[in-house]
Amino acid sequence: MTGWRTHKGKVLGLAVANIDTDQLIPARFMSVPRAEGYGSYLLHDMRRGETGEPRVDFPLNVHPEASVILAGRNFGSGSSREAAVYALVDAGIRAVIAPGFGDIFAANAINNGLLPAKVDEGSYAALDAALAKGPQDITIDIDARTLTLGALQVCFALDDSWATKLINGWDDIDLTRNHSAAITAFKHIRSQTAAWAWPAAAD
Structure with a gap:
């Protein structure tokens, strides 16, 4: 996964509260291999009508070039499915801005390079107003x-x-590996100062 410090792109408003992981990617699509990409399933049932045609008034259909979403409160609540993050990333979304996120969703987002940018209510209102015209x-x-x-x-x-x-x-494993020197040093010191707690050497 490639890291990043800055991003420039288009942000669109999707000021809907409580968008959960089942809305982000309905469960019926989760049997699709990740290699095929999940981007087309992002918000599938919100973006499409009853017969499957794209809704011409849905923000992401009108502006597929957007790479940042300003969402409503409690974004990513619901189940722990990591596929919800895959759908956003595969659709080209780099960040979601909201007043709050589901805890597991936010952690999954970070591990897949997606920024869950949490803002206070005043900042959210200002951003929402700035996007009133698109x-x-x-x-x-x-x-x-x-x-x-x-x-x-x-x-x-x-x-x-x-x-x-x-x-x-990085993911969690990479973050731990970054402390490998300190872990090795601790292991050495611990083996000297608490030999009673150390496994006996094999004969």
């Missing part, structure tokens, strides 16, 4: 924790370890 250019800076739309700049919350993972393209 998608806008946005610049995301992970180091500075800022989102910039023209003259509007707001901050987002992101744990330092999550920022490190996004910037380096």
Whole structure:
């Protein structure tokens, strides 16, 4: 996975609260091999009518070039399916901005290079107002924790370890390996100072 520090793209508003993981990718599509891509299934039942035709008024259908979504509260709630993140990433989405996220969804997002940018209510209202006339250019800076739309700049919350993972393209295993020298040193010291707790050597 390739890491990133900044991103410039189009952000569109999808101000719907409580979009859960089953809406992000309905369960009936999860038997499809990941290698085939999940992007076409993103928000499938919201984006399409009863006969399967794309809804001409749905924001992502009108602006498929968008790479950032401003969503409503509690985005990614529901089941723990990582496929919800795959669908966003495979559709070219690099970040989702919202006042809150499902905890498991947010962790899955970080492990797949997708930024869950959490903003406060005031910032959310300002961003929503800025997008009232349609998608806008946005610049995301992970180091500075800022989102910039023209003259509007707001901050987002992101744990330092999550920022490190996004910037380096790491998952949890990579993050642990980054501390391998400290782990090795601890192992050596522990074997000397607490020999009673150390496994006996094989004969």
